Every structure is written in C-alpha cells, then in structure tokens.
Amino acid sequence: MxxxxxxxxxxxxxxxxxxxxxxxxxxxxxxxxxxxxxxxxxxxxxxxxxxxxxxxxxxxxxxxxxxxxxDDTQLSPAQQNELRRVLDSLEDAANVASHQYRIDQALIKGDKQLFLELTGGDSQ
The missing domain is CATH 2.40.10 (Thrombin, subunit H)
Structure with a gap:
C-alpha cells in the first residue's frame, strides 16, 4: 500500500x-x-x-x-471543536466495543455473575 x-x-x-x-x-x-x-x-x-x-x-x-x-493549538477554534467531536465519537465507539467484548468473554467463559453485571441483569 x-x-x-x-x-x-x-x-x-x-x-x-x-x-x-x-x-x-x-x-x-x-x-x-x-x-x-x-x-x-x-x-x-x-x-x-x-x-x-x-x-x-x-x-x-x-x-x-x-x-x-x-500541536492542535495551530487549529482554528472551529477545527478544534470538530476534532474534539470526532475524537469523542471515536472514544464512545471504542467504549461500546470494549463493553461488548467483555460481555462476549463472560459468555464464552460461562461467568453468569459478570454477564449479569455487564448487562444490568439481576442475579436474584
């Protein structure tokens, strides 16, 4: 490439x-x-x-x-806001992917307690 x-x-x-x-x-x-x-x-x-x-x-x-x-200080204020918005959306997507990965790992390992904790379920 x-x-x-x-x-x-x-x-x-x-x-x-x-x-x-x-x-x-x-x-x-x-x-x-x-x-x-x-x-x-x-x-x-x-x-x-x-x-x-x-x-x-x-x-x-x-x-x-x-x-x-x-150095992002060379960016105009509008460009800095756009950069922050893009980086925030990337961080949100990474957090969602990480959370989903932990759920998948709990399922694979058969860890019911962790699965319920991650999905907001009740263990009672």
Whole structure:
C-alpha cells in the first residue's frame, strides 16, 4: 500500500536530518500516485540544509519519513471543536466495543455473575 501524505503534515526525514511540513504533493499525471513531496524545512541537524528552504523527497525514500504529531493549538477554534467531536465519537465507539467484548468473554467463559453485571441483569 502506498504511504499517504496530506498538505501540512509535519514530518521528520531521518536520511536528510531535518523536519518540516509537507508544502506540496506532486502526483503522476496518469496514475495519480505520489511521485515526490516538497517539504518546507523547519529544523535541521544537517549543516547543508537550511531552515526555511524547500527540500524534495522521492517516493523511493518515503520509508525514511516519520509523521510527527500535530500541536492542535495551530487549529482554528472551529477545527478544534470538530476534532474534539470526532475524537469523542471515536472514544464512545471504542467504549461500546470494549463493553461488548467483555460481555462476549463472560459468555464464552460461562461467568453468569459478570454477564449479569455487564448487562444490568439481576442475579436474584
């Protein structure tokens, strides 16, 4: 599967010794697959690569790219609210799946007490 990037991704390129943001994604005109990335360098441990410069990374070297976490303070208030809403819905879905898994495990193990506890049944 092709490694995917979007505009604005914060990345670290270990081979080049720099970090930056995806400034542009260049795609093949026929296949629409990513050919190379244009990175705006924000920090560099390589003396040959200056901060604020653009660097290009070919598709063959994508395995050397690490996606870095975002600081959500860079999001607008509307984007932060949308992100919180999405994350809350994902957390709710994970809690439901976890609860259902515990019920299934109680059934598999034949643990009547745990099953009744998880389903809100009465053991009397």
């Amino acid at each position: 092709e490694k995917q990037f979007v505009y604005g991704d914060k990345v670290k390129y270990s081979m080049g010794g720099f970090e930056g943001f995806v400034n542009h994604i260049h795609r093949d005109s026929k296949t629409r697959e990513i050919d190379y990335l244009e990175i705006l360098v924000t920090s560099s441990s390589n003396p040959e690569i200056e901060e604020g410069r653009k660097r290009f990374i070919l598709k063959d070297y994508f395995n050397r790219i690490e996606l870095l976490p975002y």
